[in-house]
Amino acid sequence: xxxxxxRKNKRAYMRLKVECRGKNYWQYVDAMDVSxxxxxxxxxxxxxxxxxxxxxxxxGDQAKKLVKADAVxxxxxxxxxxxxxxxxxxxxxxxxxxxxxxxxxxxxxIDQLAIKFSKESNSG
Numbered sequence: 851x852x853x854x855x856x857r858k859n860k861r862a863y864m865r866l867k868v869e870c871r872g873k874n875y876w877q878y879v880d881a882m883d884v885s886x887x888x889x890x891x892x893x894x895x896x897x898x899x900x901x902x903x904x905x906x907x908x909x910g911d912q913a914k915k916l917v918k919a920d921a922v923x924x925x926x927x928x929x930x931x932x933x934x935x936x937x938x939x940x941x942x943x944x945x946x947x948x949x950x951x952x953x954x955x956x957x958x959x960i961d962q963l964a965i966k967f968s969k970e971s972n973s974g
Contacts, residue, residue: 859885860964868907872897881907882941885964886957888921888948892941896926903946909963917956921946 866881868891879891889905897903901923908914924947931940951957 859887860961861885862960862964862966864963866907866909868905870903870905872901872903875901875903879943882943884909884960886948886951886960888924888946890943890945892943894942896928896942896944897923899923899926902949905946910959915953915956915959917951917953917960919948919951919956921948 861883862885863883864881866884866889868879868881868889870877870879870891870893875895875897877893877895879893881889881891883890884907891905903921903923904918905921906916906918908916923944925945927940927942927944930938930942933939
């Protein structure tokens with residue numbers, strides 16, 4: 851079974867700038883994919899599992915929506931995975947699980963975005 855089949859929430863594969871804060875952690879990072887349940891952020895400075903973080907990001911075409919979420923580190927990739935030529939195939943980073951997200955309507959908006967991006971990527 852492919853990982854996408856096991857996921858609870860559809861993912862939008864897109865790059866977003868994310869502000870990420872924790873007790874001893876603060877960075878602007880790139881999110882590589884996002885769903886209403888969480889996101890993967892690309893960073894060489896990974897935090898331990900179950901670390902609580904706060905993330906803030908904007909998304910949307912014309913009307914940008916600010917989303918703020920409390921999250922926990924669900925999994926980490928300490929080092930980038932490269933191919934035999936040294937090209938990065940999967941960057942280092944952390945998978946974050948959203949615990950609380952606001953505004954509450956953001957979950958529906960992210961789900962709609964994931965559907966849109968999955969249709970666009972399947973049509974071409």
